[in-house]
Amino acid sequence: MVYYQDAVTVVSKGSEVELVKILTIYTSLDLSCNNFSGSIPKEIGELKALYILNLSSNALTGEIPSSLGNLLKVESLDLSNNSLRGEIPPQLARLTFLSFLNVSSNHLVGRIPTSTQFSTFPAASFTGNEGLWGPPLTGDNTTELSPPPPSEKGFPHSGPEIDFDVLSVEIGCIFGFGTVVMPLVFCKRWRKWYYRSVENIFFKMFPSLDKRRDSRGRRVSRNRRRRH
Template sequence: MIIESNKSVERNYSEDYNVLLLGLDHYYHDEVTISLKGVEHKIVKIWPEFTCIDFSSNIFNGDIPDAIGDLRTLYLLNLSHNALTGAIPRSLGALPDLGALDLSVNRIGGRIPEELARLTFLSFLNVSNNALVGGIPNGRQFQTFSLNSFKGNKGLCGFPLDRNCSSAPPPPSTGKGIAPSKSKDKEIKWEYVFAALGYAVGSGSIFWTLLCCRRVREPYFEKIEEVVQDIFDRRARRRREANRRRRLQMRNEFRRQQRSW
């Protein structure tokens, strides 16, 4: 987690608003130790305002709490590369200073709240690789975001995606990101059911005919006996032919030895 104050802070943002450098010029008597991705940092003041939160690349799961909308001065929120589910909180639309939001690579489902389209300060958005559905909201800021901000959501439609919401309506959302894929796994594959049913009906019909119809059963088994007998006869003829060639070869070999003596 990264926290900052409005005083004595040097900001240096990267192109995607993912880097924030902090500098301190004053000394405070209060102290707190924060572990930032395995590295401990001692901060001499607990800042009263949180403007940047980065919880990316962890193993957080569950829903994003609505209480995050109470952080009125929040500017950057990065929860990407986790296992978060549920829906995007509508309370995010109540953050007037929110300029960068990254929720990519999670299991978030549901629709993109219309409230996000009303944020005029939002300059970076990434909700790719989730399970979002429905149309992308229309808004002045949303029209500036590229395809990469929304890709990886099979249920999304609308600009800038190439899927039209009127021609391809999205599947209904259950509020959980992984629920649609689970429901698909539980669907019955009827083609396999019909194939198995046809095989069972065909086999049962043949068995019933042979069992109950003597006029069909006798010629059927006679034909099977002829086929089996023919197979054994061919094997016997091949065996006799092989023995005859072997005896002929031994006789010729014996005659050659006699001539050599």
């Protein structure tokens, strides 16, 4: 007699699959999108009957436990969109039934394990990990992740470089400021002429102020005449 459990929707190999009738011998663990934190328990590696393991889109940290290499029947393994660190355990390379793998968008580093099974996975399975290298992300070396060599032209500078363009502008501003301010400070005739010129320009911009100045000047002259 075959027994069935209730229907359920799981994410298998990157796609949602609705299982209407589930055999009791069918084993799947989907804990995605639950905001789980902490490290992945190494005891999961003891669930050797698992076919699907999905821990994606959580807040998992720490390293990928090497015990996942004991899931010899697993066909879909999704650990993407977490904060996992460290290297991909080489034990995962012996999962010969693994047809879907996604460890993208983590903080993994090191060389991607080499195996016949891992060579079938696309680059999208590993993107979003700045420290990962090797096929299918890069060539079979770390040169693509290394910084460019220093230029052979010229000699290295031990101190900060001087931007002469900025320096020339600053010197010009100081010199121009000095040529205007110094005569105003030390020459009374130049100071009177300067203020008179600025005043005339100001009154041309605002004629109403010029009229007030004229009327005020006439009142002052009349007061002076009365006093005499």
